[in-house]
Amino acid sequence: MRLIADLHIHSRFSRATSPQMDLETLTRWAKIKGIGLLGTGDFTHPQWLKELKDGLVADGNGLFRYGGVRFMLTSEISLIWKQDGKVRKVHILVLAPSFAAVERIDRDLSLIGNLSSDGRPILGISAQHLAEVVWNAEESAEIIPAHVWTPWFSVFGSRSGFDSLEECFGKYTHRIFAIETGLSSDPPMNWRLSMLDHLTLISNSDAHSASKLGREATLFDLPDPSYGSVIEAMKTSDPARFLGTIEFYPQEGKYHYDGHRKCGTVLSPREAMKLNNICPVCGKPLTVGVLHRVVDLADRQDDGAAIVRPPYHSLVPLEEIISQALGVGVKTKTVSRQYARMIEKFGDEFRILLDLPPEEMEGYVPGRILHGITHVRSGNVQITPGYDGVYGKVHVPLDGDQ
Ligand SMILES: [Zn+2]
Ligand SMILES: [Zn+2]
Known part of the structure; x- marks a missing residue:
């Protein structure tokens, strides 16, 4: 199991x-x-x-x-x-x-x-x-x-x-x-x-x-x-x-891209390298993020796909999906009520995010939330990268009816 x-x-x-x-x-x-x-x-x-x-x-x-x-x-x-x-x-x-x-x-x-x-x-x-x-x-x-x-x-x-x-x-x-x-x-x-x-x-x-x-x-x-x-x-x-x-x-992580939180500077590794990793606003060295560091130490252009690797699932927390689908803040009562309702009905969050066929949730879960879950499962999301201690943001596409 x-x-x-x-x-x-x-x-x-x-x-x-x-x-x-x-x-x-x-x-x-x-x-x-x-x-x-x-x-x-x-x-x-x-x-x-x-x-x-x-x-x-x-x-x-x-x-x-x-x-x-x-x-x-x-x-x-x-x-x-x-x-x-x-x-x-x-x-x-x-x-x-x-x-x-x-x-x-x-x-x-x-x-x-x-x-x-x-x-x-x-x-x-x-x-x-x-x-x-x-x-x-x-x-x-x-x-x-x-x-x-x-x-x-x-x-x-x-x-x-x-x-x-x-x-x-x-x-x-x-x-x-x-x-x-x-x-x-x-x-x-x-x-x-x-x-x-x-x-x-x-x-x-x-x-x-x-x-x-x-x-x-x-x-x-x-x-x-x-x-x-x-x-x-x-x-x-x-x-x-x-x-x-x-x-x-x-x-979404706090240190994916390069940048300076105080200066509002956000740069991809390529852009940062062009600037010699110096912040164009304050002239001090940038906080070099994770992607840049990986690029620096990597010895492959790609992800070495020929090697068999264990699977991985990229997910967005259910409360975040509910919040975006309903257009209300993630810390609101509306979100926590809907979250609790879904957990009570379907058991636990990973079952909802990973396993349950959408048909089983239909009629009980608002269409926009269901579409959000399906989009996340297929990796269909847009992401604003995090940098220098600022979390990135995932935007789940909104479609479907209420
Ligand atoms: Zn630690
Ligand atoms: Zn700066």
Whole structure:
């Protein structure tokens, strides 16, 4: 059976997150979205860890449950260190199979930095040092570089990253089997780099509020999900068990194009290169976005299409489709009422966005919303790219009757 997983989220103990990010709310929203396996996030935070230990019931196979939703122990760690004369800032996802393992990891990391000030702790050690600590504490823990293309905090980021995984992970590189593509890049962009061919591309929401869960996700087909079988499916990318990812349109991400938010400058990589990456308004260097960085590091003109790749689905959140179809704001009561009505009738959001034949929704869902869903499924949308921290916008074509 298909299992939709979102392994990178944050609790309310992370900065700039919703105060509602507790197990109860996370579980409720996982069900609304259709997510069967959720990362706990923030296992390095003492208070969140206590809540997890009190609330989660062990499945006995490295996964846990709360209210019918499976959980995996995960955390994101922010590393800042100097290497080869440059300040490096890289976010890394850590997955662990047991509370005992988490306690060993947390114990060793707490000797390095403060774990209680932020659910996503900032540590002044290198990625290799982190790898050493994690794998000394727990051999079967795993490390996945997070949102690998974001300019400021990622392994390939234009501002403080590297040009290859080897530079970042050194002798541990061979243990890295997957990377998180992040909201601003999709699989075809990553396929342009042959150095990534052997890695599995995964997607997660990095949600800071519960309604954003699953905005990106990873799909599995596992008869008996366990920590080991989820990891193994990612490691092997076996098409019977690893079913690919659910993606944002990458242009929607906050760092797709190049630009300056304050100056209102938005440029494609080609336009930015013509200007030597200098902002024509203020004369300072542009924030170079994800697409530009991919173009810089790519060794293929195309996406290497001859290679067989796992599938991916580009989606637009249902509330966004409803909002555009009805011509009202996404945060309005009209949208949340219509959304709740559809979830109640059809079960969950991914079923509505991915699976349900339109005929089954006809008569119950306004025609314009139904057309919106069909357009999104076939990729028929127009997109204004995001840049320098500003989200892009997807425009779903409007047709059909009320
Ligand atoms: Zn991050
Ligand atoms: Zn500027």
